[in-house]
Amino acid sequence: MLGLGRKKRPVDWGPYPLERLGRDPAQASREAARPRVAAKPPAPVGASKLGQAAAKYRKISSEHREPAVALARAPVPDDLARRAQDLKGAAYFLDAAAVGLCALPANAWLDGQTAPADHRQALVILVELADPIDADNRAAKWIEGQEAGLANVRAAEIAVILAGYLAQMGFAARAHWAEESEIDLDRLAVLAGLAVRTETGLAHPYIGERFVVAAVTTAYEAATDLPLSPDARNKNSSLAYQLGLSGAVSGIERWRRRRRPSHLGPYPVERLTRRDTPTTVIFDEEVRRVPARAMFYVRAERGDMGPRAVKERGRWAYKHPLAQGILRLMWAMKPHQGGVPANAREPGSDDPEANARAIKALSYAMGAAVTGICKAPDYVWYSHGKTGEPIAPYHKYAVVMLIDQGHETFEGACGDDYISGSQSMRAYMRGGEIAGVTAELIRSMGHAARAQTSIDSDVLQVPLMLLAGLGEQSRIGETLVSPFLGPRLKTVVVTTDMPLALDKPIDFGLQTFCGTCVKCARECPSGSIPVGEKVIFNGYETWKPDSEKCTRYRMLNLRGSACGRCIKVCPLTKDITWDGPWLTRLGSWLGINALWLKPILTPLAIWLDDKLGHGNPNDVKKWWLDLEVTGERCHMPDPKNVCVPPPQGVNRKTIRPERKIDPKDQKIAFYPTSVLPPPDLKEPYPVDRDLGLAIAARAESVPQGIARHGRGEPPPLDYRPRGT
Numbered sequence: 001m002l003g004l005g006r007k008k009r010p011v012d013w014g015p016y017p018l019e020r021l022g023r024d025p026a027q028a029s030r031e032a033a034r035p036r037v038a039a040k041p042p043a044p045v046g047a048s049k050l051g052q053a054a055a056k057y058r059k060i061s062s063e064h065r066e067p068a069v070a071l072a073r074a075p076v077p078d079d080l081a082r083r084a085q086d087l088k089g090a091a092y093f094l095d096a097a098a099v100g101l102c103a104l105p106a107n108a109w110l111d112g113q114t115a116p117a118d119h120r121q122a123l124v125i126l127v128e129l130a131d132p133i134d135a136d137n138r139a140a141k142w143i144e145g146q147e148a149g150l151a152n153v154r155a156a157e158i159a160v161i162l163a164g165y166l167a168q169m170g171f172a173a174r175a176h177w178a179e180e181s182e183i184d185l186d187r188l189a190v191l192a193g194l195a196v197r198t199e200t201g202l203a204h205p206y207i208g209e210r211f212v213v214a215a216v217t218t219a220y221e222a223a224t225d226l227p228l229s230p231d232a233r234n235k236n237s238s239l240a241y242q243l244g245l246s247g248a249v250s251g252i253e254r255w256r257r258r259r260r261p262s263h264l265g266p267y268p269v270e271r272l273t274r275r276d277t278p279t280t281v282i283f284d285e286e287v288r289r290v291p292a293r294a295m296f297y298v299r300a301e302r303g304d305m306g307p308r309a310v311k312e313r314g315r316w317a318y319k320h321p322l323a324q325g326i327l328r329l330m331w332a333m334k335p336h337q338g339g340v341p342a343n344a345r346e347p348g349s350d351d352p353e354a355n356a357r358a359i360k361a362l363s364y365a366m367g368a369a370v371t372g373i374c375k376a377p378d379y380v381w382y383s384h385g386k387t388g389e390p391i392a393p394y395h396k397y398a399v400v401m402l403i404d405q406g407h408e409t410f411e412g413a414c415g416d417d418y419i420s421g422s423q424s425m426r427a428y429m430r431g432g433e434i435a436g437v438t439a440e441l442i443r444s445m446g447h448a449a450r451a452q453t454s455i456d457s458d459v460l461q462v463p464l465m466l467l468a469g470l471g472e473q474s475r476i477g478e479t480l481v482s483p484f485l486g487p488r489l490k491t492v493v494v495t496t497d498m499p500l501a502l503d504k505p506i507d508f509g510l511q512t513f514c515g516t517c518v519k520c521a522r523e524c525p526s527g528s529i530p531v532g533e534k535v536i537f538n539g540y541e542t543w544k545p546d547s548e549k550c551t552r553y554r555m556l557n558l559r560g561s562a563c564g565r566c567i568k569v570c571p572l573t574k575d576i577t578w579d580g581p582w583l584t585r586l587g588s589w590l591g592i593n594a595l596w597l598k599p600i601l602t603p604l605a606i607w608l609d610d611k612l613g614h615g616n617p618n619d620v621k622k623w624w625l626d627l628e629v630t631g632e633r634c635h636m637p638d639p640k641n642v643c644v645p646p647p648q649g650v651n652r653k654t655i656r657p658e659r660k661i662d663p664k665d666q667k668i669a670f671y672p673t674s675v676l677p678p679p680d681l682k683e684p685y686p687v688d689r690d691l692g693l694a695i696a697a698r699a700e701s702v703p704q705g706i707a708r709h710g711r712g713e714p715p716p717l718d719y720r721p722r723g724t
Helices: 026-033 049-062 080-093 138-143 147-168 185-191 239-243 251-258 296-302 307-313 321-336 352-366 407-412 420-444 461-467 510-516 519-523 547-556 565-569 582-593 595-611 689-697 702-710
Strands: 098-103 121-128 173-176 211-218 370-375 397-404 449-452 489-496 535-537 540-542
Touching: 026 185, 049 138, 049 147, 049 321, 049 420, 080 098, 080 121, 080 147, 080 407, 098 185, 121 147, 121 185, 138 352, 147 173, 147 211, 147 321, 147 352, 147 420, 185 211, 239 251, 296 307, 296 547, 307 547, 321 420, 352 370, 352 397, 352 420, 370 461, 397 420, 397 461, 420 449, 420 489, 461 489, 510 595, 519 565, 519 595, 535 702, 582 595
Parallel strands: none
Antiparallel strands: 098 121, 121 211, 173 211, 370 397, 397 489, 449 489, 535 540
């Protein structure tokens, strides 16, 4: 709560202060003397619809337990402690509650199982069960008896990803969890220093018994941990833990989250000012639907941006080995995003208010940061899919969920280094998992639903985030900013016809803030973010970025993987929990609860943000190894893809407060509907940058657009679809 030591706490130490507890090497000898145990039958799923949905997603993970190993080993450090830091950091990045490493004794394998000859160590992972859902929320019945099964979805996901990570680095690995294991997970949790044995099973000193265990057995060697002392129990009442004096998440912060209503989630969404319409103008009838073929990542793939972009399209965000582990699971979930709803409607599932509260509570139990609900107007649907097939809007509502990209790792990153792509992929993967389980559940209750993910979406997610009251339009342009996460987020959507109560757009003064602050534009390595004023683009008000330049930099970044530099440097990318810095928490409270102070406080906040060095990487928080995966098609797992040291070095940027940019010197290009490629075109449609610059130069200002629209005049020719 006091925020003491937070900046100095390494990510690989985790959210609980296990480093402060006593260790007892003798426990390893006691575990070695225990006999092997037999495999336990998996817990029955039963008739629970949520249990069946969760089981389906655990089954998806089970197909990737033991990935193919790269043909060459990565140039990993000889220092075993550094290897352990990397592995633990990766597990905590994926939201494990506790992580440890241990050697594999022969009796760690279940009775009748033969240990692979080269699997000598285990990475052991604890995943905490979600907090109980309020009894008056329908989701409490959904989740009753399925708490461990739902936690094992996360446990399986983490284990499979880390097994994929190790395999990509050239080391054999196999993932294990309750349903899919050849090892004694309880024994490994004790050996790895994560739990102690009790009369009824295992206990973690701070979590108690509310956790599940997963592990990765591997040929990779790293520094191991010692078992906990038997008296290392019931530490969650200590004053040091409650106040977070070690820099770990405090007990008081966890108490704050538990006491909040389940459907509201961890952040004070109920305090936000709500408006009937967004804080930026939308001329609904002028917003043109666009084909997925127009996305610049698709354009790069089709050759619109030249041969080099075609080559990098298959690896730009996946060229770190951790991203490779994540990617396998993302692609595996893709075929399960949709499906046919059950023939019969579940009784009671037609109450919009009850449904909304339950879906939100479930989303938070599975790891969403903030969830909102809105209608899905026609203009948010792509006109055509990536291969040119027409899309007719097919669902009425959208459940929009924000996934936090991870504050701790962002602290250690500079935004366009080798962890950047993995930060995005992790959030997209987690969103796909949450949305997939949710859509599966909704369909089982007899309502149509589909998960819309980064891998395969029929909707544009940014406008849905705006309409669902999760953020406001920002200077970054094609990224909205949340009052709680800043731009440190990814979205995932479930579209559905299940009746749902709607949320309203929010106003937390971001138009004033971004109108004054130009830090993201100042620090953008590609110069894609405008320092000038907003315009009307395709029927809506925005600071329009240069999407082509942004995409080129992200794909062709030679000293990192992708880019999130704007996210890193944004003054709103902060920790506003009770464990965050008190000045940050005060500023956030005022920003939400005292909008009238925004014009006064904004310049001071921006100045102070630079003075405090916010936006610079914190070396203490850097846990990952800088490695690059070779291969032109890294988005398809292949043993021929191997890791090498980054050929051009690694970005480690710091902020440049002295830098000034004249709007007249910026070269920002716009590509509205009139210049987009045909939706079914497979051949290249070269980007006409000169035309894009000309269109940007004559773009409507916001006052001009409002006046023109008020007169009933049509939009400029540049914004009318081809042939109209």
